[in-house]
Amino acid sequence: MKNISPLSGRGLLRGALGAAAAAAMLSAAAVRAQEPVQPIEAAKVADPARVELGKKLWFDPRLSRSGFISCNSCHNLSTGGADNLKTSIGDKWQKGPINSPTVLNSSLNLAQFWDGRAKDLKEQAGGPIANPGEMAFTHDLAVDMLRSIPQYVAEFRQVFGNDRLGISEVTAAIAAFEETLVTPNARFDRWLKGDMKAINEQELRGYQLFKASGCVACHNGPNLGGNSFQKMGLVEAYKTDNPAEGRSAVTGNDAERFNFKVPTLRNVELTYPYFHDGAADTLAEAVDTMGKIQLGKTFTPVENRDIVAFLKTLTGDQPQLTLPILPPSSDTTKRPQPFE
């Protein structure tokens, strides 16, 4: 675990310049630059046509065997990019094995999935379509479906400049759309940028406690997480019935058992329940558990409320979307068979 002292940067400055000079120099902006958390920037869209195509695919349930499940079913963009269920519901109402993480700001993560088994969004996007417990389709059937729809064929040609239309183009378009799903302008970000009034005293106390207690050792950077794998239950073992092994399932290294990607805390107010097993229903419970098992710390009710208040300042502008109108199936499009 990296030891990040939020004050070390200031301490250095003070040593070099003398306390008075340093204090004078530390304008609000300079202090903010040393914070372990950085603001999220709005997405820069390089290829709007590709994003628009990706948005259609994101919402298209015909990429599933049942014709009923889309990416948005489990990563609902009306509810913070997650499904608010302990674990997701897949094809034939199957109980999913793990909690659905938010897709908001997931482009900032070092890898995708709780155990990081997909290196980026493009690689990830192929997974759920063919996962028998999720959309339960195959890549070939998904591509056949798209190729049977003239409007899709034309749109892929326009975006990619060729007639390939395979799973690689499908996942590239979905990833381009997902890259736009960032949430800038949270109240906390406005504070980081120098607006002193953007958060209140309680929220500021919560942030200071979040730093001083050591939460920032793992939840740091623009995403307050997403940039490392860490043990769940560092100080005290985490008890769960969920069989997920974490990072060791990917690396085969037993020392990494129960290491999970540190989840982002952006929009965490919206993405309950919490943890990979969805066991914590509320933020108060998640903060209490984190204090105990990661830091060996029991927060007082007031401290817990302060940290929760801080976490709620991390809700940013949600993506503003117009629902895409999907091109209709053609006469040759294979019809879904949801009940077989």
Ligand code: HEC
């Ligand atoms: C049936 C529910 C379900 C559907 C449908 C689904 N997902 Fe997911 N998604 C999940 C779950 C559960 C996870 C976590 C799996 C894991 O980590 O092992 C996940 C993980 C992800 C992640 C990784 C986020 C992170 O921070 O690690 C991304 C990105 C993602 N899904 C995008 C998609 C896309 C794109 C589609 C459509 C092609 C899709 N999902 C369809 C449930 C679903």
Ligand code: HEC
């Ligand atoms: C040693 C690293 C580490 C420290 C320190 C740490 N966390 Fe975490 N945090 C994690 C990991 C890893 C997870 C995901 C664990 C899992 O679900 O198995 C997590 C999950 C969370 C979640 C749930 C997010 C979600 O979407 O499911 C919240 C909230 C949270 N942490 C807040 C905090 C707070 C507040 C502190 C300080 C009291 C803290 N964390 C300290 C590593 C850490």
